[in-house]
Amino acid sequence: MNITEIEAAAVRAHGHIRRTPLLCSPILDAMAGRHVLVKAECLQHTGSFKARGGWSALSAMPEDLRAKGVLAFSSGNHAQGVARAAAAHDAPAVILMPSDAPAIKVANTRALGAEVVLFDRATDDRDAIGAALAAERGLTLVKPFDNPHVIAGQGTCGLEIAEQAADFGVSQADVLVCCGGGGLTSGIALALEARAPGLRARPVEPEGFDDAARSMVSGQKEYNPALTGSICDAIITPAPGDMTLPIMSKLCGPGLTVTDDQALQAVALAFTYLKLVLEPGGAVALAAALFHPEAFEGDAVIAVATGGNVDAEMFKTALTRFGGNDE
């Protein structure tokens, strides 16, 4: 994997993927003690950066294979990214979702034109169902992060960060990335290595689910003890990917963690000072920038706000608990 594949993904994405803004607020700067630049990927199509990887994967497929369709396992943002890209390429998309997935996510994925197949987490074998569907219909599986085209697509976000940081006069800084399987973190790291070597990607994870940080330390895949128990569900994965971990180990700075409460407070602060809607998992990088100032050097830090697909109840909870300076 290198910058050539990311640049090719950027060419394929032109006109189909948004160049999201890099935002800031003097009050957040004061809180963090340095300039905080926020890459607003929640404003991306489908509400998260996953539209980049989905577009990259679909647009790179051979036409005959693509015409048969694609398959994805996802209850969330990856589903919508793949569904949108498939619809635009006139390719059938089948998304396997747990039957207890929130109704709104099922509805959104269907609204993007995908066929949603529900399975029972307790009794069904997701992989077996997927394999049978793929064999029967000739579908191609689009993995959420261990796929070079997906990593290259997420890397296009890093190309934009390199250019936009330069516009702000920032050439030396940590770039904090909300990290699940590591597709976005590793894609951004590859882009920065080539285009802005003074910027360094660092994964941010919820406390207790820091598989990427621990894996980078140990040099091998470390697993999370559980897959539930954090409100940052969008970025909880079993472990970093076989493709993403080596890239992160080589290029990234040490991982960081934040508590669920810090993520929720960052959601409220993004509401008040950036006018952005973030989901908790999409706010952990901003939380690290604001609440762990001791972890950085220099006078600027960049945080990627990866997604905004949060339900109304969770958002109201964030405002009730941490939006009190508005009263």
Place this chain on the structure above:
Amino acid sequence: MNITEIEAAAVRAHGHIRRTPLLCSPILDAMAGRHVLVKAECLQHTGSFKARGGWSALSAMPEDLRAKGVLAFSSGNHAQGVARAAAAHDAPAVILMPSDAPAIKVANTRALGAEVVLFDRATDDRDAIGAALAAERGLTLVKPFDNPHVIAGQGTCGLEIAEQAADFGVSQADVLVCCGGGGLTSGIALALEARAPGLRARPVEPEGFDDAARSMVSGQKEYNPALTGSICDAIITPAPGDMTLPIMSKLCGPGLTVTDDQALQAVALAFTYLKLVLEPGGAVALAAALFHPEAFEGDAVIAVATGGNVDAEMFKTALTRFGGNDE
């Protein structure tokens, strides 16, 4: 007033004012029955388009006058726009605010470096206090809309809309603008006349506070019967301006109105589908695009989302009442 002054304002604003994105969502398109493009001015510095007019006014002032300072009457967005521009130009700013203004707006204006002078709505004469302060300190009053540099500054938003609509292939459409005194509406109208003559600005106001719409019909200044009673407080003014009304009468299409409930529902829909935080007064244009499809022709409409300075309680109310499809 013409395009030359708007282009000069754009030159002065370069690097200091954000080029805000033009966003869309397939689900909002389906609701409106046409392509809905949303100009996200809530992402502007200070959370509203008022940063444009404030910057334009301050940057156009003679240096000696500016050094003495500026004065503004405002309890909201104009205060912050002027305060930010003044601070950046090392000019003192005095903002006269009613003593019952929300504490957060007083705090935000002070955080931007302005001196806030409070007056009692019931017993004090705001204009007399302002005149005395101006005389004593040599301050220059920056009016919120009846000022050619302010109108030119707001017009820079129209230059961006002209370019961004062309990127979407949209050359014929109504451009809906949340309208208070008409500074933004008239500035955008002037920019579009010169740069995108197929795009037509139209003011949108809260029901019962449609002074601009009625004034355009009658050909003279019409006043609102009251100045309170709508949640869209940011855009309630006594009447359109002496400078803005002739421009709107000449260039704009008919005005539109929406109910407070429609504005609140648009706030919830912008949360869900655009990941934007809007204040009710900043959402009336989007509400008109979504809930008055019969008022437009053609396959696209552009709505300016003018601001996002909403308190947490109001936002939670919008989500509770209209965010139910997230459950």
